[in-house]
Amino acid sequence: MNNTIKLAVHGAAGRMGQRVVALASGADSVEDASGFTVVGAIDHANHSKIGQDAGVVAGGSPIDVPISPQWPSTAEVVIDFSLPEALDACVAQCVAQKCPLVIATTGLSEAQKESLAEAARSIPIVWAPSMSLAVNLSMRMAEQITRALRDVAGGVDIEILERHHRFKADAPSGTALKFGELIADAMDADEPVQHVHGREGHTGQRTRNEIGYHAIRVGDNPGEHTIVFGMLGERIELNVAASNRDCYASGALAAAKWLMQGEAGGPKPAGMYNMFDVLGMADSQ
Ligand SMILES: NC(=O)C1=CN([C@@H]2O[C@H](COP(=O)(O)OP(=O)(O)OC[C@H]3O[C@@H](n4cnc5c(N)ncnc54)[C@H](OP(=O)(O)O)[C@@H]3O)[C@@H](O)[C@H]2O)C=CC1
Numbered sequence: 001m002n003n004t005i006k007l008a009v010h011g012a013a014g015r016m017g018q019r020v021v022a023l024a025s026g027a028d029s030v031e032d033a034s035g036f037t038v039v040g041a042i043d044h045a046n047h048s049k050i051g052q053d054a055g056v057v058a059g060g061s062p063i064d065v066p067i068s069p070q071w072p073s074t075a076e077v078v079i080d081f082s083l084p085e086a087l088d089a090c091v092a093q094c095v096a097q098k099c100p101l102v103i104a105t106t107g108l109s110e111a112q113k114e115s116l117a118e119a120a121r122s123i124p125i126v127w128a129p130s131m132s133l134a135v136n137l138s139m140r141m142a143e144q145i146t147r148a149l150r151d152v153a154g155g156v157d158i159e160i161l162e163r164h165h166r167f168k169a170d171a172p173s174g175t176a177l178k179f180g181e182l183i184a185d186a187m188d189a190d191e192p193v194q195h196v197h198g199r200e201g202h203t204g205q206r207t208r209n210e211i212g213y214h215a216i217r218v219g220d221n222p223g224e225h226t227i228v229f230g231m232l233g234e235r236i237e238l239n240v241a242a243s244n245r246d247c248y249a250s251g252a253l254a255a256a257k258w259l260m261q262g263e264a265g266g267p268k269p270a271g272m273y274n275m276f277d278v279l280g281m282a283d284s285q
């Protein structure tokens with residue numbers, strides 16, 4: 001009997017979708033990727049790869065699953081790496097099929113975030129801007145550093161630099177925004193933290209309660225974040241960089257597996273989860 005997890009990938013012909021298909025279908029031996037059968041490789045109807053075998057599109061052997069706009073009825077869990085404008089239909093489909101969902105797409109609108117919260121009332125969703133273990137661990141470290149430096153004499157200036165490939169559509173990265181959100185909470189400032197995106201012109205002196213963001217787009221960089229904690233006389237730089245996209249793909253597969261491991265033997269209960277939950281870091285602030 002085949003008791004592997006039946007997986008559908010949304011955005012399957014894209015850079016990330018291809019790596020998820022490749023790992024989940026065993027092209028490389030990665031522990032988090034074992035135990036899946038890819039049953040659906042979904043992309044939009046006008047994609048040039050429609051009809052081609054998803055395993056071959058991903059650079060491996062055929063897996064008998066074509067890239068298709070059709071949703072398979074057999075999927076037990078869905079991983080989405082697509083575009084914000086493609087996400088609403090994906091969420092609606094998962095709700096209709098009562099299918100657990102991992103959402104990795106970034107650049108979502110506030111309205112989309114609200115509808116995700118609504119969807120999470122009926123299905124379990126893992127939603128995170130970075131599926132990488134190293135990034136999520138670095139987020140926890142950034143919170144700790146922020147708290148440790150909160151009352152340092154002279155103050156600390158926190159700036160977030162992110163570097164990504166030239167094809168990336170959103171800026172700053174979802175990960176940079178998440179770092180900023182967590183750091184702002186950890187600053188526990190008396191006044192609201194200002195999120196300042198780039199600087200140009202006569203900006204005046206930097207205020208104490210701001211976080212700066214700088215988005216660099218260069219070549220094929222698969223993702224790098226540097227959090228600078230600048231003090232008077234010294235600084236800390238927390239740098240986390242991907243060498244390739246498999247840290248995100250294997251993290252998404254770990255999340256899909258985690259969603260399928262509810263206490264009652266079925267999937268997790270409906271709710272909104274993140275990678276801290278998946279990685280057992282929810283309480284390690
Ligand atoms: N959370 C995480 O760990 C990570 C998140 N990401 C995020 O994942 C997303 C995808 O990244 P990446 O793979 O590099 O992007 P790509 O553009 O390479 O892939 C997106 C895929 O979705 C397709 N698509 C477009 N419209 C639809 C639709 N209506 N239905 C289904 N598929 C559609 C695209 O087709 P077409 O090319 O024709 O537009 C493409 O094949 C981004 O938001 C990125 O920021 C990326 C890496 C890690």
Ligand SMILES: O=C(O)C1=N[C@H](C(=O)O)C[C@H](O)C1
Nearest residue numbers: 106129130168173174175223
């Ligand atoms: O588009 C990408 O490539 C990435 N996007 C995510 C983000 O916006 O944070 C995660 C990762 O950095 C790669």
